[in-house]
Amino acid sequence: MKQQIKNIVEIHDTPLSRIFAIFIQVLILVSIVTFTVETIPDLDPSTRLVLNVVEVFSVVVFTIEYVLRIYVADSKPKFIFSFFGIIDLLAILPFYLSFGVDLRSLRALRFLRLFRILKLVRYNRAMNHFTTAIKSAKEEILLFLFITLILIYFAAVGIYYFENAAQPEHFSSIFDSLWWAIVTLTTVGYGDVYPITVGGKVFTFFILLIGLGIVAIPTGIISSALTKSVDKNAE
Structure with missing residues (x-):
């Protein structure tokens, strides 16, 4: 079962892994769009409700993805403290930190949601080349x-x-x-x-x-x- 999950959440040339990768990429883009739309002043309460629902759904999916990646990782500490592990954590951390936080500091926490766009790097071969180039130089x-x-x-x-x-x-x-x-x-x-x-x-x-x-x-x-x-x- 662990190997099956690993074949899905990690990048492999299988139908399920490709569907999973596309789903996560689309969800990242949707969450970035909602993050942008939320800054529009005087939004209708119904629109804000829809945006909140999308945000909660995105966080739940990203949290499940993060937990699964830790579960299937060969070295869990290595993944947690890796570049992608930290990005995956920062993508969901602001949502959980917002509970019980003073509303005046909430805006600063919500800014960290922008790190979700860096999750796309995992699925982009060109960006992987760029990351490799940065490391080598x-x-x-x-x-x-x-x-x-x-x-x-x-x-x-x-x-x-x-x-x-x-x-x-x-x-x-x-x-x-x-x-x-x-x-x-x-x-x-x-x-x-x-x-x-x-x-x-x-x-x-x-x-x-x-x-x-x-x-x-x-x-x-x-x-x-x-x-x-x-x-x-x-x-």
Whole structure:
């Protein structure tokens, strides 16, 4: 019986497992739609009742799925603390935590329902390639993030010394300058804080050039890892 359940809930090329996978995917999408519709103000009480029924049904199904996956797992602790195990738990946890919780904090808990959309990753081969690529390139990505943090701090310190005297209201400290450094290095540039001194403008020019490279580097890393992942599966 355990093996039969495992053949259904896990991804196998059997009719029942395919039906189960499609059913769960459709239910995930339906629950995300209801989550979105709930934010519409002045909904009819009857509409809210339908949304609540759908929510309860979704949670019951997701809970049964979570319990079954733990039951059939070869290593239960390994599954519980795995990426998909944590996502499956976060998909149902807000519903159960909402009982007896102050209504003012309920909205924050309901936000966690958004994690249900990550459950779709399990059923998407392309996303599985992406997950594999991230794992294989994690050292390069961590190195890139470390260097990026150093550059953000360097940019914040530099713009602080160039602009503090001219714009003390925007660059009163290095902490305040960090916002400018982040939006500049990521090439977002909201325009709410910008340099007005000659030195600040020249410094910003070089930071923007570095920012363009920062945007391109992770793309190359992940693209290379994705190519290797796809080629490995093709073999």
